[in-house]
Amino acid sequence: MPSFDSARDRFRLGPAHLGVLGCLYDGKTVTRDLVAAQGELRAAGLLSDDDAVIGELAELAGALAEPIVLVQIEITGGQGLTNHGAIVGNDACYTYEMWPGEAEWEYVRTDPATLVWALARIVGLRDRQAKPPAASVITTKIGAMDAGFAALADMDAASVEDAAERLSDLLSAEAGLTEPELTVFTHLLLQLNGNWRMTVAWNNREGKGTDVRGITVLDCGPLGYWLRERPAEPIAPGTITPGSELRLVFADTRRVWELITDLIPDAGELPAPVER
Structure with a gap:
C-alpha cells in the first residue's frame, strides 16, 4: 500500500x-x-x-x-x-x-x-580501511569471473581454505593469471559482498541528445573497493561477451567518493540551471 x-x-x-x-x-x-x-x-x-x-x-x-x-x-x-x-x-x-x-x-x-x-x-560506501594488495590491478576476461561465480555457487559446504584452493585452481586455468594476481583475484571473489552499477543521464545543454556517465564498483569487504575499468561504463546491451576484457582496479573509499561526485553533471552541462 x-x-x-x-x-x-x-x-x-x-x-x-x-x-x-x-x-x-x-x-x-x-x-x-x-x-x-x-x-x-x-x-x-x-x-x-x-x-x-x-x-x-x-x-x-x-x-x-x-x-x-x-x-x-x-x-x-x-x-x-x-x-x-x-x-x-x-x-x-x-x-x-x-x-x-x-x-x-x-x-x-x-x-x-x-x-x-x-x-x-x-550503495553502502564506508571506510573499509583496506590497504592496497600485492596486485592492485587485475586484468583477465569476463568469462573467468563468471566461471568463478559458478564454481562458488557449488561450494556452499566447502571450508574457506578448501574453497580458496579449488577456486584458485579453476581461475589458474580460466583466467590465465599468475601470482600475485591469481591469489588476489581468488580472494576478491571469495570476499565479494556485492557489486553496484551507478549510471547518471541528462539531456545535454546543446539539446542534441542525452549524455550518460557511469561506474561499476565491486565491494569486496575487507579487501576494499574495486573499480571495474573494463568493460567501461556506460555499456550498451549485448556488447559484453565471455571474451570481453575484465580490468579491476583497487580504489580506496576517497577515490570511490570522487568517482560518484564526478558522475553528477555541473550546471553548465545541463539544459537549464539547477540550484545546488
Whole structure:
C-alpha cells in the first residue's frame, strides 16, 4: 500500500502508483489496469476523490515526469538485484530505494547539495580501511569471473581454505593469471559482498541528445573497493561477451567518493540551471 511520512517528506510507492501519477500528470484517464492502484492512493489520502494530488506528491510527480537528471543504481548481492536511484527535477530532488523482495520504492525528498552523500549511503560506501594488495590491478576476461561465480555457487559446504584452493585452481586455468594476481583475484571473489552499477543521464545543454556517465564498483569487504575499468561504463546491451576484457582496479573509499561526485553533471552541462 502507498503511504506518506509527512515528518520526513517521504513516500512509499509501487510501479502501478507511479503509473497513476503519470496518467494524471499528462491529463489522461487512468487506465483500467491502474484503477486498483488509484483507489489505494485515494485510501492513503494522497489523492482526493476527484483525483487532485496532494502538494508534496505533486512535486514528486513533476520531477518524475520531467527530470533534469536521472540516477540509476543497480545493486547485486546475495539476495539478488535491487534498483535504486535519484531524480532531480526543476523544483525538487528525490532519492529512492527498494528493499529485497518488496514491490514498492521509498522516495525521500533530498537537498541537491547533499545528493552525493545520499548516493554514497545508498550503495553502502564506508571506510573499509583496506590497504592496497600485492596486485592492485587485475586484468583477465569476463568469462573467468563468471566461471568463478559458478564454481562458488557449488561450494556452499566447502571450508574457506578448501574453497580458496579449488577456486584458485579453476581461475589458474580460466583466467590465465599468475601470482600475485591469481591469489588476489581468488580472494576478491571469495570476499565479494556485492557489486553496484551507478549510471547518471541528462539531456545535454546543446539539446542534441542525452549524455550518460557511469561506474561499476565491486565491494569486496575487507579487501576494499574495486573499480571495474573494463568493460567501461556506460555499456550498451549485448556488447559484453565471455571474451570481453575484465580490468579491476583497487580504489580506496576517497577515490570511490570522487568517482560518484564526478558522475553528477555541473550546471553548465545541463539544459537549464539547477540550484545546488
